[in-house]
Amino acid sequence: MPTSEDYEGQVPAWCPGCGNFQILSTIKQALVELGIEPWEVLLVSGIGQSGKLPHYMKCHTFNGLHGRTLPVATAAKLANHFLHVIAVAGDGDCYGEGGNHFLHAIRKNPNITLFVHDNQIYGLTKGQASPTTARGTHTKIQPYGISSEPLNPLATAISLDCSFVARGFAGDQEHLKELMKAAITHKGFSLLDILQPCVTFNKVNTFRWYRERVYKLEDEYDPYNRIKAFERSLEWGDKIPNGIFYKNDKETLEEMVPTIRKEPLVRQKFSIEAVKHEIDKFY
Numbered sequence: 538m539p540t541s542e543d544y545e546g547q548v549p550a551w552c553p554g555c556g557n558f559q560i561l562s563t564i565k566q567a568l569v570e571l572g573i574e575p576w577e578v579l580l581v582s583g584i585g586q587s588g589k590l591p592h593y594m595k596c597h598t599f600n601g602l603h604g605r606t607l608p609v610a611t612a613a614k615l616a617n618h619f620l621h622v623i624a625v626a627g628d629g630d631c632y633g634e635g636g637n638h639f640l641h642a643i644r645k646n647p648n649i650t651l652f653v654h655d656n657q658i659y660g661l662t663k664g665q666a667s668p669t670t671a672r673g674t675h676t677k678i679q680p681y682g683i684s685s686e687p688l689n690p691l692a693t694a695i696s697l698d699c700s701f702v703a704r705g706f707a708g709d710q711e712h713l714k715e716l717m718k719a720a721i722t723h724k725g726f727s728l729l730d731i732l733q734p735c736v737t738f739n740k741v742n743t744f745r746w747y748r749e750r751v752y753k754l755e756d757e758y759d760p761y762n763r764i765k766a767f768e769r770s771l772e773w774g775d776k777i778p779n780g781i782f783y784k785n786d787k788e789t790l791e792e793m794v795p796t797i798r799k800e801p802l803v804r805q806k807f808s809i810e811a812v813k814h815e816i817d818k819f820y
């Protein structure tokens with residue numbers, strides 16, 4: 538069985554008090570409790586403070602371009618679907634620069650896990666607005682206030698019939714760990730949006746601000762009811778629900794590709810005849 542030390546990477550270079558520390562230690566705890574060995578995991582990221590997370594863990598890692606986390610993660614999963622592929626991204630990285638990929642990864646439904654460190658700001662580049670920044674927020678380069686409506690990632694994902702949609706809070710690690718475990722073990726594209734205070738550039742959505750508002754979805758809440766899930770995903774303000782909002786059991790991308798059903802692509806011998814044979818079957 539793996540231990541947390543097996544996953545130990547470099548010392549993080551984040552600001553003291555950053556919510557990313559809790560996310561990092563919770564990912565390690567979740568993987569250890571699931572009995573997943575470091576060599577069975579691929580962590581993929583783009584660019585940002587959150588994008589640095591794979592450097593701080595010892596497992597397979599890929600640090601790609603800003604916004605391109607999901608195409609890399611999807612390709613890796615198709616190449617070796619025996620790996621647990623976990624993509625980590627910031628709200629800017631995933632919903633802004635990578636917004637197009639976010640929509641289409643949900644539609645494709647590869648069996649990968651996505652953790653979004655949602656601090657409602659661009660952290661690495663020092664505090665510009667991201668797609669989840671509240672309307673009217675003032676930043677150093679948006680002194681008149683943000684004019685755009687914030688993107689609601691959960692509502693967007695549910696509207697696209699995403700296979701698993703959840704939200705957690707970096708300040709409640711026990712609950713976050715259970716959500717991470719559920720997301721990793723779910724078969725299908727799993728989104729876990731994580732409320733992650735940025736102590737340096739977001740002075741509004743602080744740990745205290747969240748603690749006063751977050752609550753867990755009720756035990757009797759049914760995550761298979763898509764319409765109810767959509768309604769709950771719109772709740773934001775004085776009360777912010779966390780938990781598993783929605784899930785379904787639909788077929789994954791890998792299951793729909795007949796050539797990799799039995800054996801991952803990386804373990805197959807490449808032969809042009811075999812490829813021609815597969816193509817001929819369809820035409």
Ligand SMILES: Cc1ncc(C[n+]2csc(CCOP(=O)(O)OP(=O)(O)O)c2C)c(N)n1
Pocket residue numbers: 584585586587588603626627628629630631634654656658659660661662667
């Ligand atoms: C294509 C491209 N556009 C812009 C940048 C500059 N850039 C690097 S990180 C970043 C924002 C990161 O914010 P977010 O994804 O929310 O992550 P955080 O740092 O808050 O964790 C930007 C705009 C870049 N590296 N590449």
